[in-house]
Amino acid sequence: MSRAPRNVRRLWVSLGALLTIGLAAYGHFVLTGSYDLLVLFFRNAGAAFFLCVTVAAAYFAFQVRSQFDATEPMRLTWTMIFLSGCCQFAGLACSQVLGMDIAWNPLVPLGAFNAQRASALHDIGLVMNSPVAMSLLAGGLGRVLILKRRLALVGRLTLRDRIFIGAVLVFTADQLFEVGRMLAHNRAAVTVTQVLLWFTDPLLAVLLMQAVSIRRLVINLGDGLVARCWWMMAAGVVFTSAGNAFMWAENYSMIPLVLSPLGWFIWFLPVTAFACAPCYQLEAVRQAHEGSYSLGIKKGHALAE
Numbered sequence: 001m002s003r004a005p006r007n008v009r010r011l012w013v014s015l016g017a018l019l020t021i022g023l024a025a026y027g028h029f030v031l032t033g034s035y036d037l038l039v040l041f042f043r044n045a046g047a048a049f050f051l052c053v054t055v056a057a058a059y060f061a062f063q064v065r066s067q068f069d070a071t072e073p074m075r076l077t078w079t080m081i082f083l084s085g086c087c088q089f090a091g092l093a094c095s096q097v098l099g100m101d102i103a104w105n106p107l108v109p110l111g112a113f114n115a116q117r118a119s120a121l122h123d124i125g126l127v128m129n130s131p132v133a134m135s136l137l138a139g140g141l142g143r144v145l146i147l148k149r150r151l152a153l154v155g156r157l158t159l160r161d162r163i164f165i166g167a168v169l170v171f172t173a174d175q176l177f178e179v180g181r182m183l184a185h186n187r188a189a190v191t192v193t194q195v196l197l198w199f200t201d202p203l204l205a206v207l208l209m210q211a212v213s214i215r216r217l218v219i220n221l222g223d224g225l226v227a228r229c230w231w232m233m234a235a236g237v238v239f240t241s242a243g244n245a246f247m248w249a250e251n252y253s254m255i256p257l258v259l260s261p262l263g264w265f266i267w268f269l270p271v272t273a274f275a276c277a278p279c280y281q282l283e284a285v286r287q288a289h290e291g292s293y294s295l296g297i298k299k300g301h302a303l304a305e
Contacts, residue, residue: 005225005283007060008276011053015272018049019265026261038261044104046264047096050271054092057275058085064278067285073147078278080140084133085274091129094121123193131196134203141210141233148217161212172205175248204241211237225284229277236273243267 025037061082068075097105099122107113179198183190211234218234221227246263249255255263
């Protein structure tokens with residue numbers, strides 16, 4: 001197995017350093033019962049990490065996009081992934097910074113911060129970061145699977161894959177049933193933001209089914225850099241699902257109070273995985289170019305001799 005690209009190593013080292021600080025804050029919570037350090041960590045170091053990594057993910061995806069000509073199908077695929085990253089960044093900027101009363105929110109020193117504006121920005125951020133970003137990502141991954149299926153690179157799903165997909169669909173149906181009960185109980189209390197966020201679970205179900213198919217694709221592609229790119233995309237979806245499942249279990253009081261903050265740390269994993277994915281594709285392109293260049297030099301030397 002070849003060494004991971006430099007940017008991938010930097011991303012995981014940064015995540016490791018962040019988690020070390022965060023787990024120290026969690027240890028303080030366990031010992032004292034105070035959320036102060038945890039809140040301080042997630043509102044500052046955590047929020048800054050989210051923003052920086054999502055910017056990196058969008059930037060790397062844009063770089064990959066630029067490697068394909070306008071006539072190549074993969075250009076549109078990476079355009080959708082790039083736009084998904086942009087929406088994720090915009091959503092996090094609104095929900096984690098502009099919608100929060102923190103010192104580095106530019107609205108605070110300008111005197112433009114108020115509770116009503118903060119609530120609106122927070123809601124906009126949630127919608128941008130969840131259903132909007134997810135729909136674009138699902139579109140991009142869907143195109144990948146269609147293109148690879150035409151090349152007969154996506155294998156048939158196994159029985160275990162089908163059972164997993166069935167479980168995802170059952171869970172999604174249960175969530176939609178809960179939405180129906182809420183509407184029947186008090187329709188007047190439902191907001192536009194809630195309606196838009198209801199698309200999150202169905203979209204996540206679609207992404208998980210795509211992740212299962214991408215796993216089949218990765219197996220067929222072997223252990224190359226391109227395969228690792230799509231493996232990281234699938235891992236990002238799985239980590240997102242894990243965070244969502246933790247929240248669901250927490251809502252039903254299945255998670256002990258002392259373990260509840262650990263679910264907040266899960267969300268660092270998908271953003272890091274999504275940022276790593278295009279790095280592998282860029283490294284594959286770089287190595288391909290270097291290989292072509294070296295081959296050209298060798299041919300030139302042979303002709304000169």
